[in-house]
Amino acid sequence: MKFGKMKNHRRNRLLLIAFLVFGSGTAVALALSALNENINLFYAPEQIVAGEAPVGKTIRAGGMVKDGSIDRSKKDLKVRFVISDLQESEVTIQYEGVLPDLFREGQGVIALGQLGDDGVFMAEEVLAKHDENYMPPEVLDALEDAHNASNSDAKAPSYGAAKSYSSKAEGQ
Amino acid sequence: MIAEVGHFSLILALGLSFCLAVVPTLGIYKNRVAWMQLGSSLSVGVFVFVFIAFCCLANAFLANDFSVAYVARNSNTALPVVYKLSAIWGAHEGSFLLWILVMSGWTMAVAMFSGGLTLDMRSRVLAVLGALNVGFMLFLLLTSNPFDRTLPIFPAEGSDLNPLLQDFGLIVHPPMLYMGYVGFAVPFAFAIATLTSGRLDSAWARWSRPWANVAWGFLAAGLTLGSWWAYYELGWGGWWFWDAVENAAFMPWLIGTALIHSLATTEKRGVFKSWTVLLAIFAFSFSLLGAFLVRSGVLTSVHAFAVDPERGMFILMFLILVVGSSLTLFAVKASGIKSEAGFDSTSRETFLLTNNLLLVVATAAVLLGTIYPLIYESMTDGAKISVGPPYFNKVFVPIVLLLFVTMAISPKSRWKSTPRSRLINEQIVPLGVSVLIVTLLNVLFASSFEWVVVATNVIAMWIFLGLLIDLWAKVANKRDQIAALFKQTPSYYGMLLGHLGIAVALVGVAVTIYFSEEKDVRLEAGQSVTLAGYEFILVQMNHVEGPNYVSDQGEIQVREDNKTIVTLYPEKRLYRASGSVMTESDMDAGIFRDLYVALGEPVDTNAWAVRVHYKPFVRWIWFGGLLIALGGFVTILDRRYRTARQRSAIPAVGVTA
Numbered sequence: 001m002k003f004g005k006m007k008n009h010r011r012n013r014l015l016l017i018a019f020l021v022f023g024s025g026t027a028v029a030l031a032l033s034a035l036n037e038n039i040n041l042f043y044a045p046e047q048i049v050a051g052e053a054p055v056g057k058t059i060r061a062g063g064m065v066k067d068g069s070i071d072r073s074k075k076d077l078k079v080r081f082v083i084s085d086l087q088e089s090e091v092t093i094q095y096e097g098v099l100p101d102l103f104r105e106g107q108g109v110i111a112l113g114q115l116g117d118d119g120v121f122m123a124e125e126v127l128a129k130h131d132e133n134y135m136p137p138e139v140l141d142a143l144e145d146a147h148n149a150s151n152s153d154a155k156a157p158s159y160g161a162a163k164s165y166s167s168k169a170e171g172q
Numbered sequence: 173m174i175a176e177v178g179h180f181s182l183i184l185a186l187g188l189s190f191c192l193a194v195v196p197t198l199g200i201y202k203n204r205v206a207w208m209q210l211g212s213s214l215s216v217g218v219f220v221f222v223f224i225a226f227c228c229l230a231n232a233f234l235a236n237d238f239s240v241a242y243v244a245r246n247s248n249t250a251l252p253v254v255y256k257l258s259a260i261w262g263a264h265e266g267s268f269l270l271w272i273l274v275m276s277g278w279t280m281a282v283a284m285f286s287g288g289l290t291l292d293m294r295s296r297v298l299a300v301l302g303a304l305n306v307g308f309m310l311f312l313l314l315t316s317n318p319f320d321r322t323l324p325i326f327p328a329e330g331s332d333l334n335p336l337l338q339d340f341g342l343i344v345h346p347p348m349l350y351m352g353y354v355g356f357a358v359p360f361a362f363a364i365a366t367l368t369s370g371r372l373d374s375a376w377a378r379w380s381r382p383w384a385n386v387a388w389g390f391l392a393a394g395l396t397l398g399s400w401w402a403y404y405e406l407g408w409g410g411w412w413f414w415d416a417v418e419n420a421a422f423m424p425w426l427i428g429t430a431l432i433h434s435l436a437t438t439e440k441r442g443v444f445k446s447w448t449v450l451l452a453i454f455a456f457s458f459s460l461l462g463a464f465l466v467r468s469g470v471l472t473s474v475h476a477f478a479v480d481p482e483r484g485m486f487i488l489m490f491l492i493l494v495v496g497s498s499l500t501l502f503a504v505k506a507s508g509i510k511s512e513a514g515f516d517s518t519s520r521e522t523f524l525l526t527n528n529l530l531l532v533v534a535t536a537a538v539l540l541g542t543i544y545p546l547i548y549e550s551m552t553d554g555a556k557i558s559v560g561p562p563y564f565n566k567v568f569v570p571i572v573l574l575l576f577v578t579m580a581i582s583p584k585s586r587w588k589s590t591p592r593s594r595l596i597n598e599q600i601v602p603l604g605v606s607v608l609i610v611t612l613l614n615v616l617f618a619s620s621f622e623w624v625v626v627a628t629n630v631i632a633m634w635i636f637l638g639l640l641i642d643l644w645a646k647v648a649n650k651r652d653q654i655a656a657l658f659k660q661t662p663s664y665y666g667m668l669l670g671h672l673g674i675a676v677a678l679v680g681v682a683v684t685i686y687f688s689e690e691k692d693v694r695l696e697a698g699q700s701v702t703l704a705g706y707e708f709i710l711v712q713m714n715h716v717e718g719p720n721y722v723s724d725q726g727e728i729q730v731r732e733d734n735k736t737i738v739t740l741y742p743e744k745r746l747y748r749a750s751g752s753v754m755t756e757s758d759m760d761a762g763i764f765r766d767l768y769v770a771l772g773e774p775v776d777t778n779a780w781a782v783r784v785h786y787k788p789f790v791r792w793i794w795f796g797g798l799l800i801a802l803g804g805f806v807t808i809l810d811r812r813y814r815t816a817r818q819r820s821a822i823p824a825v826g827v828t829a
Contacts, residue, residue, distance in 0.1 A: 012516065012517040015517060016517060016522075020529065023529070023533075024533065027533050027537070027567075027571065030566070030567055030570070031536075031537050031540060031567045034562070034563045034566040034567050035540065035541065035544060035559065035563055035567075037562070037563070038559060038560045038562045038563035038566070039544070039548070039557040039558070039559055039560075039563075040557060040558050040559075040560055041555060041556070041557050042555075042556035042557065042558070058560075060558060072775050072776075074776065075694070076693075076694055077692050077693065077694050077772070077775065077781050096692070097692040097772075097781075097783075098408075098692045098770070098772030098773070098781045098782075098783045099772065099773060099781075101407070101752070101753045101754055101755055102752065102753065103773075112558075138556045141554075141556070
């Protein structure tokens with residue numbers, strides 16, 4: 001193509017279009033690659049126990065904080081607790097830092113972090129919803145799946161849903 | 173009884189909205205002037221009855237009427253009066269009533285301040301707004317009536333407002349946000365009215381500009397207040413989390429930013445006409461999408477409202493109806509639109525086009541990240557993912573930095589064509605000076621060299637100097653320079669303020685991200701922790717009783733160079749009615765740094781988890797946000813809009829006579 005023979009505004013328009021195509025192409029490629037690197041899959045306790053969750057990759061794990069499982073260090077802010085799906089599957093979570101306000105036994109929580117070789121989940125961030133009645137949808141599904149799988153006759157736990165603001169805690 | 177009055181008023185308002193949507197439209201097609209003129213009084217009627225309903229709900233809160241289910245869930249006799257009032261919009265039903273109040277308020281404002289429009293145009297705009305009112309009110313009445321009773325057995329005591337919302341931030345943040353969200357309905361209505369009338373000239377851009385600017389300003393203010401509220405109220409010092417609901421409010425603002433720039437271009441130069449119409453449609457569609465994301469519970473969010481599939485389905489249908497019908501209308505009507513002028517590749521038009529393009533791409537990137545969990549779940553048989561902030565930072569930041577570079581250059585560009593060499597030569601000095609100043613400041617004050625911070629601050633400084641030079645160029649040759657300053661239009665000052673706000677916020681964002689320090693520590697009384705040269709000493713824990721809570725209060729002395737500079741009192745509150753625990757952080761705010769302390773939980777009999785933050789320049793983010801909002805507001809002072817109205821008022825009289 002000979003730009004020299006083209007009219008000035010045509011050439012400009014062509015340049016503009018080339019710029020647009022190139023720009024949006026780069027943006028899309030950039031976005032998709034960034035997306036692939038930064039999605040965090042959710043795993044229920046059952047899946048983690050069964051070894052379905054990858055080790056050393058950032059994932060999310062969620063469940064109910066087991067009664068009596070919170071174990072605090074006497075020296076610093078290290079804490080260990082167990083999340084369960086109210087059936088047989090349990091996962092130990094380790095975290096260091098300030099926990100969210102609504103973190104307590106019997107609450108549904110989601111932890112973001114990595115699963116270690118020893119099966120202990122090292123959390124960088126722990127989320128608890130800011131409302132007693134609210135249950136994160138992922139955790140609710142995990143509980144229901146585990147419940148259905150266990151074929152028990154007991155009624156599935158029901159959780160009312162209300163407005164919910166949450167707080168997060170981030171580790172270092 | 174009063175609750176029923178409220179309910180009934182809402183039904184009346186729905187009926188009036190229906191008339192507002194239908195009667196002026198029929199008037200246009202049957203050519204009945206009286207029917208068209210009815211639009212204004214109908215708009216006032218809609219607002220009045222919605223306002224009555226709102227007052228009825230306020231009364232139910234003030235009178236502790238726990239037979240109203242919404243009040244029983246969100247209030248309590250011990251709740252302070254001011255929070256009883258803000259509790260009206262503390263949860264889904266009431267906040268949507270506020271949404272409708274704002275919507276009908278905008279509708280009435282259009283009826284009152286559009287005297288300059290032709291009667292035909294005004295009727296069309298009001299009819300579109302009326303139809304939107306109908307949709308919102310149907311939603312409220314059918315799926316989320318705030319006046320539902322819990323008769324015959326009602327609780328003697330309410331279960332209290334969520335403690336997080338018992339705060340000044342909640343009093344002001346939602347109304348501001350809704351003013352912006354819903355305000356985009358007005359440019360949307362203008363766009364639809366123009367499409368249906370088939371007269372797509374640049375006049376519609378002049379009519380919608382002030383409305384778009386103000387709505388955009390409110391949305392900026394709402395976002396800023398929300399960010400500030402999250403910072404001090406959530407207790408962990410963050411100011412933006414790329415949370416789905418935040419994005420839901422941010423996307424309309426991004427598109428709105430593209431819209432106000434595109435409207436300016438359309439008004440001034442008669443180009444991008446169909447593109448501007450499309451942006452007006454999309455800005456409002458993103459507002460509706462936001463409502464859907466927040467109120468349907470499809471996404472896991474820290475702010476999500478009640479999870480109710482029925483509500484989500486209603487909004488989704490409404491969204492599809494609005495977007496679908498307006499895009500169809502656009503496809504049919506907008507094809508014949510021609511630009512009135514051409515432009516060069518270095519003209520201001522090109523810069524504005526680039527601005528629009530980058531903003532749209534940025535919005536698309538945010539949208540993709542926000543709804544990707546939904547896409548992924550539907551494609552992979554229910555696998556649940558979340559998209560982390562790193563995605564948004566990676567994609568969004570390069571796009572907006574590019575945008576800011578064009579922003580630094582563009583004020584010096586000219587309409588139609590700018591000589592390329594001049595455009596480049598004029599930037600050498602401000603860019604060079606910016607690099608010098610920022611490098612010098614960095615050497616003098618920064619603890620380390622972060623090239624991202626330096627680059628960002630150079631861009632911010634470059635934008636700032638560009639604005640100064642531009643203003644100077646406008647007054648330098650005048651004899652009376654002060655008078656010349658006053659002669660510049662409010663629109664121009666709006667642009668200066670908006671761009672200045674971006675520069676200020678940019679500095680805040682970059683410095684806060686890279687130089688903040690944070691520590692979580694275990695402290696016993698008398699122990700201390702040192703952060704960024706400040707020593708935080710936990711002196712003792714106090715017991716405090718509030719109106720509806722009890723609290724453990726930490727007394728934390730902050731010392732610098734062995735001198736006490738401030739004593740902070742962060743609290744851990746237990747709200748009696750709901751039994752929920754709340755962190756109330758405390759901070760020493762400053763222009764150049766915040767010191768921020770929040771209590772975690774008691775970890776031992778006399779030890780507490782304490783989180784301390786050092787946040788340099790964090791205030792600049794919100795100060796920049798408020799400047800941006802102010803920039804949107806001052807543009808309506810522009811006399812051009814008023815004189816334009818007076819001029820076009822003459823033919824309007826001709827039509828009505």
